[in-house]
Amino acid sequence: xxxxxxxxxxxxxxxxxxxxxxxxxxxxxxxxxxxxxxxxxxxxxxxxxxxxxxxxxxxxxxxxxxxxxxxxxxxxxxxxxxxxxxxxxxxxxxxxxxxxxxxxxxxxxxxxxxxxxxxxxxxxxxxxxxxxxxxxxxxxxxxxxxxxxxxxxxxxxxxxxxxxxxxxxxxxxxxxxxxxxxxxxxxxxxxxxxxxxxxxxxxxxxxxxxxxxxxxxxxxxxxxxxxxxxxxxxxxxxxxxxxxxxxxxxxxxxxxxxxxxxxxxxxxxxxxxxxxxxxxxxxxxxxxxxxxxxxxxxxxxxxxxxxxxxxxxxxxxxxxxxxxxxxxxxxxxxxxxxxxxxxxxxxxxxxxxxxxxxxxxxxx
Amino acid sequence: xxxxxxxxxxxxxxxxxxxxxxxxxxxxxxxxxxxxxxxxxxxxxxxxxxxxxxxxxxxxxxxxxxxxxxxxxxxxxxxxxxxxxxxxxxxxxxxxxxxxxxxxxxxxxxxxxxxxxxxxxxxxxxxxxxxxxxxxxxxxxxxxxxxxxxxxxxxxxxxxxxxxxxxxxxxxxxxxxxxxxxxxxxxxxxxxxxxxxxxxxxxxxxxxxxxxxxxxxxxxxxxxxxxxxxxxxxxxxxxxxxxxxxxxxxxxxxxxxxxxxxxxxxxxxxxxxxxxxxxxxxxxxxxxxxxxxxxxxxxxxxxxxxxxxxxxxxxxxxxxxxxxxxxxxxxxxxxxxxxxxxxxxxxxxxxxxxxxxxxxxxxx
Numbered sequence: 001x002x003x004x005x006x007x008x009x010x011x012x013x014x015x016x017x018x019x020x021x022x023x024x025x026x027x028x029x030x031x032x033x034x035x036x037x038x039x040x041x042x043x044x045x046x047x048x049x050x051x052x053x054x055x056x057x058x059x060x061x062x063x064x065x066x067x068x069x070x071x072x073x074x075x076x077x078x079x080x081x082x083x084x085x086x087x088x089x090x091x092x093x094x095x096x097x098x099x100x101x102x103x104x105x106x107x108x109x110x111x112x113x114x115x116x117x118x119x120x121x122x123x124x125x126x127x128x129x130x131x132x133x134x135x136x137x138x139x140x141x142x143x144x145x146x147x148x149x150x151x152x153x154x155x156x157x158x159x160x161x162x163x164x165x166x167x168x169x170x171x172x173x174x175x176x177x178x179x180x181x182x183x184x185x186x187x188x189x190x191x192x193x194x195x196x197x198x199x200x201x202x203x204x205x206x207x208x209x210x211x212x213x214x215x216x217x218x219x220x221x222x223x224x225x226x227x228x229x230x231x232x233x234x235x236x237x238x239x240x241x242x243x244x245x246x247x248x249x250x251x252x253x254x255x256x257x258x259x260x261x262x263x264x265x266x267x268x269x270x271x272x273x274x275x276x277x278x279x280x281x282x283x284x285x286x287x288x289x290x291x292x293x294x295x296x297x298x299x300x301x302x303x304x305x306x307x308x309x310x311x312x313x314x315x316x317x318x319x320x321x322x323x324x325x326x327x328x329x330x331x332x333x334x335x336x337x338x339x340x341x342x343x344x345x346x347x348x349x350x351x352x353x354x355x356x357x358x359x360x361x362x363x364x
Numbered sequence: 365x366x367x368x369x370x371x372x373x374x375x376x377x378x379x380x381x382x383x384x385x386x387x388x389x390x391x392x393x394x395x396x397x398x399x400x401x402x403x404x405x406x407x408x409x410x411x412x413x414x415x416x417x418x419x420x421x422x423x424x425x426x427x428x429x430x431x432x433x434x435x436x437x438x439x440x441x442x443x444x445x446x447x448x449x450x451x452x453x454x455x456x457x458x459x460x461x462x463x464x465x466x467x468x469x470x471x472x473x474x475x476x477x478x479x480x481x482x483x484x485x486x487x488x489x490x491x492x493x494x495x496x497x498x499x500x501x502x503x504x505x506x507x508x509x510x511x512x513x514x515x516x517x518x519x520x521x522x523x524x525x526x527x528x529x530x531x532x533x534x535x536x537x538x539x540x541x542x543x544x545x546x547x548x549x550x551x552x553x554x555x556x557x558x559x560x561x562x563x564x565x566x567x568x569x570x571x572x573x574x575x576x577x578x579x580x581x582x583x584x585x586x587x588x589x590x591x592x593x594x595x596x597x598x599x600x601x602x603x604x605x606x607x608x609x610x611x612x613x614x615x616x617x618x619x620x621x622x623x624x625x626x627x628x629x630x631x632x633x634x635x636x637x638x639x640x641x642x643x644x645x646x647x648x649x650x651x652x653x654x655x656x657x658x659x660x661x662x663x664x665x666x667x668x669x670x671x672x673x674x675x676x677x678x679x680x681x682x683x684x685x686x687x688x689x690x691x692x693x694x695x696x697x698x699x700x701x702x703x704x705x706x707x708x709x710x711x712x713x714x715x716x717x718x719x720x721x722x723x724x725x726x727x728x
Contacts, residue, residue, distance in 0.1 A: 254591045254634055260725040
């Protein structure tokens with residue numbers, strides 16, 4: 001009996017090690033792991049320019065910030081909206097590129113408007129059309145872009161380089177995290193929030209800790225699932241959307257993200273016994289509403305995979321919250337990327353080249 | 365052989381008739397059917413006040429419109445954003461209520477800002493907090509609300525009554541359609557778009573034609589499906605979102621809506637052979653991008669249920685397009701409500717009381 005247990009333990013340990021070896025060979029794994037180093041590089045190399053830009057913006061006092069982005073950059077834009085509106089109290093409009101690209105309706109911008117375009121490649125035609133249209137309407141164009149020689153960079157008044165290096169995996173990882181750190185950097189300099197600026201210098205180390213987290217015990221729960229909800233709120237909604245997008249792209253799971261408030265206005269009707277809900281708790285002011293939903297879902301027998309808060313009868317995964325709320329979503333998504341890469345392989349997918357997708361998506 | 369055929373035909377006809385009888389007994393069926401009459405009543409009774417409000421708005425020249433809404437009203441807000449930005453060229457910001465309700469971050473509104481709150485009940489605390497915060501920031505508060513004695517109505521400078529009467533079914537139908545007609549009415553008066561105003565008077569008749577459409581042949585396709593995408597774009601994106609929400613609420617289907625552009629930036633990876641996509645073609649400037657996606661999905665063996673455009677190998681359902689683009693989404697959703705009601709019953713649900721939902725949703 002003892003010898004069988006020892007044998008089984010040995011086999012399982014070997015299997016886990018072999019899986020870990022395979023997982024570490026994907027570009028997605030490597031690139032997500034590189035995020036902390038690129039964040040450090042970005043913070044060093046953007047310091048002067050962002051500080052100057054922030055001084056200009058404090059002088060110019062924009063009355064409206066329009067953000068234009070799609071895909072993972074669109075999820076970063078949602079994070080930016082919450083961060084700017086809570087930190088700077090300037091209203092943020094998430095723009096629909098089709099208004100410019102297919103309806104050719106140039107918006108009337110009155111006062112000082114900043115148009116912030118976010119893109120890894122800086123090449124999608126609809127984003128470019130929206131940016132040119134905003135420039136013609138008198139907006140100041142700032143772009144957060146990884147390819148600083150792209151058409152988008154050339155159309156901008158100010159370019160904030162994402163500094164994430166080359167990203168080969170179709171699934172964005174380090175570019176997403178570096179986009180968020182660039183957003184925090186800009187907002188913290190703009191608001192002269194020294195505490196946040198100081199904390200930002202610790203982000204690379206925090207991200208490394210987050211990438212060391214092992215959520216392997218969550219793999220089984222998601223091995224055979226077709227669809228699920230990712231629930232969070234507020235500052236963390238953007239990363240919940242990013243997690244849902246990654247589950248679609250790399251794991252073939254139909255995951256949809258909701259805020260803990262919006263889900264009550266209808267969608268939660270389909271959360272029945274056995275339905276899987278992935279909940280991320282950022283432990284900020286939104287936590288009470290997230291707890292309410294988690295408890296309600298557990299009471300009706302839903303399967304809950306929880307990060308950031310311990311719930312009875314849920315599968316609770318470890319997270320890092322030793323930092324202020326603006327940084328926490330970045331640590332969640334850093335841990336999540338490692339998990340999504342492993343899950344993708346476990347479900348028989350190649351995380352680096354999802355079906356039917358290209359690295360650069362061009363839409364009109 | 366002939367007698368068996370005759371017998372089968374008789375049985376099937378009887379079964380369809382019996383199903384139709386049952387379908388017509390739900391509040392959802394009756395209330396959706398009433399929409400055209402309430403639209404007519406609304407257009408008559410709001411004519412003077414909306415014309416006055418429009419004259420004021422032309423004089424005041426708002427520089428930004430902020431819309432706050434959740435659930436079905438949130439889907440109406442998405443429609444409003446596209447209609448206002450294409451017709452009036454004034455930027456529209458979709459507000460996140462949590463910024464006011466849980467983060468208590470009052471936004472700095474500079475210039476003439478209109479804050480448009482949309483709600484059936486006018487009671488959700490987060491919507492009220494966001495509205496009060498906007499009022500304190502100097503915005504002009506306009507509400508589109510069904511309950512004109514609600515706290516939201518009392519907090520508004522101008523109330524546009526939805527005039528949809530009492531809605532008993534938890535699933536919003538006539539209140540959604542009447543909200544869209546109120547939005548069109550306001551925008552058409554504001555822009556002094558006489559053609560659109562003239563066409564609006566024909567909307568009740570068009571809606572009646574739309575409700576007579578029979579999409580019964582689509583029921584089988586959706587009888588056993590767990591999850592699907594609803595795809596459209598631009599002016600029709602809001603009703604695609606509303607259709608997805610209704611499939612969740614009333615039919616237990618995990619349906620998610622995407623624009624034909626956004627879906628290319630990742631989500632389409634899960635559209636494989638057999639995956640069901642419900643496509644709505646509004647036949648406006650967005651049609652080319654929708655066609656591209658439909659053809660790509662059909663080529664990879666996805667099941668396509670199409671409304672508004674005929675595709676080979678798709679199940680094509682009849683629609684009404686004998687009107688200008690702004691009105692078309694209303695006709696789509698009017699037909700869709702009848703379909704969702706029938707599908708709900710066919711799948712064993714009660715469309716009038718979805719699991720875990722109340723008619724008035726209160727979130728903070």
